[in-house]
Amino acid sequence: MLPLSPPSDGIHSNKLFLVREFYAFLVMTLLTLNQFRKGIPVLPYPTRKLIRDTFLVSGIIVGIMYGLILAVGFPLPFTTLTMVPPWTVLVLVCMGAQWAQLIRETAGAAMMFIGMMKLWVCDNLLVFVYPPYFYVFTTLSTTGQIAFVLLLPVIKVLMRKLFSRAVQHLSDETPGIIVFNADVFGSLFVAYCMQRSPSTWTTTGVMMLDIITMTLALRDVHNVRKELQELEQRLDKAHAWRSYMYHGAVGHISLGRLVPTTLERASILLDQAAEEYGLGVGIIAPETTKNRTIDSGRKIFGFVRIHPADHGVDAVRQRPPTEASYTLKVRRLLYMAEFLLLLNYVEAMVPLVFSIYLVATYYLPNRDYYPIFDSMNDHQLFQTLNNVVLYCMLQTVSFFLLTFMLRHMLGQSPIKHIAFVLEKQVDFVQMCLVFWLLYNVQSSLQHMGHLS
Template identity: 45%
Template sequence: MHGQHSTQRVLELTKYANETSWLRVITILLVTPLPCLVVTVLVDILPLADPSEGLEGNKMYFVRLFYTFMVITFLATHQFRLNVPVLPYPLQRTIRNTVFISGFCVGVYYGLATAIGFPLPFSLMTLTPIWISFVAISLAMEWKKKLKETPGAGRMLVSSIKLWMCEALLVFTYPVYYYIFSTLSRKGKTAFALLLPVIKLVMKNIIARSVVHLIDEMPEVVVFNAEVFNALFVSYCMQNSPSVWITLEMMVFDALMMAFSLRDTGNSRRSLKELERRIEHERSWGSFLDRASSSTRRSSTRLTTLDRASMLLHHNFKPEVAPASSLDGFKPVFVSPAAAKSSGAAVKSFRSIIPISSKQLFGRAGVHPATNTDDNSPIRYTRKVQQLVYAAEFLLLLNYVEVIIPLVYSIYLYVMYQLPNRDYYAQLHGVDPQHLVHTLKGVQLYGSLQLVSLLVLFFVLQCSLGLSPIHQLAFVLEKQKSGVQLKLIFWVYYNVQASLQHSGYDYSLKFAWLHQ
């Protein structure tokens, strides 16, 4: 969580917080999870045959498999389009390549299933290296010439490939964890559940180091990869072992992590207030209103922390054209000479996203105004706010994901229970209505506790730090909607397919159907 948002990002957030209606904000928060749910449920409208009927009896499964590769290939390719905006990749060619790659992968699957048996053991994991190769070839064919001609494109592409490999690592890491978890006793599961947050933390750090060029977008990229996958597996584990103790154990760990991150909010708020009083004494906040944007021109008595930071940024920073890390490509941003010199060092200084150190984020060190330079107070104030907004975004996205994933998973289980393919899913096979209700209650208990955690976070950020947390959350979900939806759809859809009998997942490694 160490880092800070760019000047342009803070200005855009301030404008969004002041001009966006509450109806729009609430709608965004509620609608964001729907696309991943629709895409995931839609594929099960196609009725499947029993896997025991073999290849010839499961022709509909190959239609479904083609749809699956269409979804994940388009999402993977679109991720490269977002992360390397300086290289052109027209949508028409993206769709064309997606169709070809999906067809090739289905053909490879059919050949392997004919030779080895149907269902192909761990089919999605088995085909992942082949699928990655096909996507890589298509990218090479598309960008080979442009890559050499475009400055900075090579570094962006390498970072994007690193992110892709991290996502592939997630695919292979969590199934192993789930297998071990499912074989343990109740007490063993309670103890082993503590390893899940450790895995999540490690994956967050690995992913963060792979996208250092996406400074403003890093919180979204990290959280909607590592956290979504982790939350899905927590939901699976809750269903496999709906123990109240495991639920409470996970919640206590999350609460401790958030408390550690927010433990010095009081010190941080006092430091900001001290800087505000110093700036008011030296120059008066009213003198900054003239150059502020219309979205922050309000009475100085009603100014929020974001408003004050935005006014200072408008006043002290001159607009210059600089390479933006935005997913939208290159655009003008506001930078100061000092910030421009330190931008490269800021990226290199990134070390980890472990819970925020109080001294680095909320402590007194480094946030008190200098005593010998009047101009230092506004600079220190804006930098502190940029850091706070950056850290707040991490926490908001993390808690939001932990609320919506149990909700999405519960709705998915209920809807799937009404469809004919339910008996082919491990989590629904042989489940009676009473057991389904019991499972949903366990998952929703976890989701409800996470909702309380999110509301507490809203309160702390709003009242203690003077930020606009609900608007900031909606701002990220709307501004980076392509990246958010890409990751939500990919991970929810992939995890659901992994539990389908036709996908050949047998954690006992016996693969009994191959010996029949």
């Protein structure tokens, strides 16, 4: 929104650019520090100190940027890549001043901090991976772009693997953090590729890769579901479920005269383990009351853990092999379903957000300084939106097809599943979305010193 002058006019005509950068670093520093605070709940980081450190880091980093601009020139070549290392050091210094002694004194804090540092390293790695990919993509012919797009799934899979190793200590939040970091960033660059490449073949190539990936994932879900059905037959012979139906013997579950669903079976078995070992490890918990009757519509429960706590897993493993195998496979199935739902949700949502961004920025004064709007008129904007919106619609159709198939395979509502995840992990989701959207808006500006 702040009006800028052409980069060729120099930094003295672009003082508002420094104000814009200060605000950008203010937001990104606040999000980063808050992400560490949420990821390491055993260590306190008072809000007052968090705000103080945010302003301190942002002011210092903009001062360093201004000094480099005076020494090197404006725009500073590859401003984002140049400023990320000193910004990272400053944030680490602030966290070190706040937590250095507490990390040594608090059990488990060191491992959590290392895990969050791995996550942050992965975040920074994204900044160095996708921009070069996008630059090479824009220099290729249409045929070359179709071939080069085949690298995208490889990059995404590698980044997911790195993120999954970094956030193991966050348990239930793992799928959300992986998807809303690696895949949000990747999907943004896919949207950029769709905007820069009007070829329908490129869009078709990306969609075919997504379909192949989803098919392979659904095959894995189907295999796990098939294994569960075999175990359910053995469990049904060994357990008199009607005793639970008539007496409501398992705490909050009252089955009436219905045959238990997969989640109900798993919850019964986990509650039995809890009663024997004195642990709360149930998969299913009530929304409002302790006792609840499941109606004929098989409503999904209000709370579904993706997997039990670590001590709960140990208790389950001491149960008979069939019961232990069944509950752990249910855990795995829910984990896979959540990951698939979040992945396809992001791939449908990000192009829509990108389309809104294109239209909004097109009518702002600073549009002249974004390469994607070079020589663009209303007709060309409409053509560009057609390409991105087509991709968005295809991804949306893919998402709803996935929910239909998962509902058939799992017997529960995927929409309620993903709504629960987005509600319970709203902090991480909002932080990741705002961070990466702000980064992309900033990094594509001519004043940031990118190659044109």
